Amino acid sequence: MASLSYNQQQQQVQQQQPESTSSHLIKIMQQNYQENEKFFVIFLTFLSVTAYYPVIVALTKLHKNRGFDIILNLMTVIAQIMYKITLVFQYNEIFISEQGWYKMLNISMLLQFCSLMIYLARIPKELRGYLMGVGTIVILLAQEKDSQSFKYALIPLIFNNFFMISSQCFLQGPVYVNTRMVVFGAIWYIISIIAFVGQYHKFLDFFLFFQDLTIFSTGLSLFYSWQTYEKNDITFENFIQLHADQYRELMDQKRRRQNESRLEESELGNLKRLEEKSNRKQEAKKQQKLKQMKMGTGDEESGILLELNPSPKRDIENGLKQGMLKTV
Known part of the structure; x- marks a missing residue:
């Protein structure tokens, strides 16, 4: 009886506790879609990841030795698609679970921003690896703590932004800054933050539109931001x-x-x-x-026959000749 009363007390305490952000987000994401609604959500998902193709093109044409960032972009695309499929069709897992794909999505996006901020801060090459390693550890720890939490996604972003802004005060400025790329990158970055907040609203994001907008605007922000110091930029x-x-x-x-x-x-x-x-x-x-050969052989055969069988006229002439010789 004592154990039962203790369990009941624990349940009452849990019910009285305020709902956490992560559990609230899980309830928002888990919707019962109709068949046509499922395919509409998947269509929006594929539309959202199209923004990462220009990022890969910009990294390939304008930057060297950025294979790690290209792979992170590809990982973001794969994780976004697999996460939405497992979520919408309510699969238990596709190699990993739905929450696992969501965690991979967050990690790949946060690592992209960490690498981008190190590039924008113009950190010396000998220090970039150390800073990227520290940022990776912070991101992994935060996502392992709670991948659905609002604050554990914002902490690495705030840290990266603070680090990038502070570096502008102490390090020597670049020779050239593409103002147009900076403006476009900042606009899409602000849109991604607004969409990120909007995806926590249950009724506004029934079709996960804000989640797709977060992915799409993040991709465009990366596309423009990677061209901050490029004179020969690639516009749309x-x-x-x-x-x-x-x-x-x-x-x-x-x-x-x-x-x-x-x-x-x-x-x-x-x-x-x-x-x-x-x-x-x-x-x-x-x-x-x-034909010529046949005609030639025919003439030869006729000549041979004439010699073997002389004509009667020739016989008479021969006889007369012989008689005249005798009389003489």
Whole structure:
């Protein structure tokens, strides 16, 4: 009886305690969607991760030795898609559980911002590895503590922003700062923070729109922020124009290959026709030679027969000649 009363007291204490942010977020995320609503949410998810392709292009074309950041972008895309699929279709796990994918999503995004802030702070190369290691440990500890908590996601971001701003006061400024990229990056960064707060509202984010907006705006913020010190920046207009030029070049190459293949086919056809024509000529010559040979053998046979079987007129002439010789 005492144990039962103790358990009842513990349950009453838990019921009286205020709901934590993490449990509140879990309740928000777990919705019972209809079949068409599920596919709509997944469509928004795939739309949200399209913002990370320009980031990968910018890192590839403008920065060297940024393979780690490219992999983090790919990990963010994979974690976002897998997290939404396990959440919406209520799978127990896809290799790891839903909460595991959400934790991987947070870790990859926070690590991207940590790497970005170290780049923007212009830390010397010999110190970047140490700072990235410390930031990684802080992020892993915070996410292991509570990946659904609001504050444990903001602590690394606040620390990174404070570190980046303070470094501007003590370190020598860069030769060039692309103001347009700074403005666009800051705008999308503010939008990502607003969307991050909005995803904790149960009714406003039924279709997880704010969560997708957080991912999308974060990707665009990274795209512009990685070009802060670049003179030859890549805007969205340049990005679209670049891919349009590449598409036209691919189509031109395809048309050239088709024309070359057609030309080769026509040339092969002409060669075959010429070969057939020459074969017909050779065959005609062979037939003509055979006819000539047959005609030649016929004349020889007739001559032989005449010698073996002389005509009666010739016999009479021979007889007269012999009679005249006798009379003489």
